[in-house]
Amino acid sequence: MVQHLHRGPRSALLEGLTWLEYAFQPAGQPAPANAAYGQQRHSANVVLASQNQPPKSCESDGVIGEHHLPVAVYTADCLPVLFADPQQQQVAAVHAGLKGTLGGVLNNAVDRLLERGASRETLRVAIGPAIGPCCYELGNDLVTQMRDRSDLPPLQWSTQQPHNAQAIRPQARAQQQGIWFDLPHLARSLLLQRGIQAEHIEVVKVCTYCMAEPGSSYRYNTHFASGYQSRFSWIRTRG
Ligand SMILES: [Zn+2]
Secondary structure (H helix, E strand, O other): OOEEOOOEEOOHHHHOOOOEEEEEOOOOOOOOOOOEOOEOOOOOOEEEHHHHOOOOOOEOOEEEOOOOOOEEEEEOOOEEEEEEEOOOOEEEEEEEOHHHHHHOHHHHHHHHHHHOOOOOOOOEEEEOOEOOOOOOEEOHHHHHHHHOOOOOOOOOEEOOOOOOOOOOOOOOOOOOOOEEEOHHHHHHHHHHHOOOOHHHEEEOOOEOOOOOOOOOOHHHHHHHOOOOOOEEEEEEEOO
């Protein structure tokens, strides 16, 4: 992963695909012109780009690319997830927080892409900057609820806060004697469960709380009232 000042972090997986363009933009930059993105509600709704032209035309947390338009999501600590399939040159952008991830937004995106000609063998997924297990504390009750669900893959968490050697500011301090939860790992595991190849899933390991540019984290703002701005992540096929 290489950090670019103006474009945000890059994905080695997507970088090799010359038929597309994408970015995990730094927080606070505007969405690209003509980008299609939904009114995000932590839902499992995935729609076509034309249904979000103009932006926020409908409530949805995933957008499938059409006609070379950029499809985008805006996030703070949630996962921005970009999909790309070389076979039919399909792309999608998905906003996946804990609620949307548990609600099936990633599975829905995979299913819709498969319907449109993508295949499990070739579909690539890049998971961008989001709050990491180094800073994402959850209450024990939530983890108990998740463990009670038989459809979920094994969860990854720790009662000890993981140290992040790459942090550029202090990691989150424990607020509730909870556990430190790995949300990107849950997303990756769900994608594996859906049949996506392990080598086609990349987690760009940038924690919005302790590693990304200032103003990236909703939770940091909750702790310090420092303000935050959304990060737009987008992808499109070249015309
Ligand atoms: Zn962190």
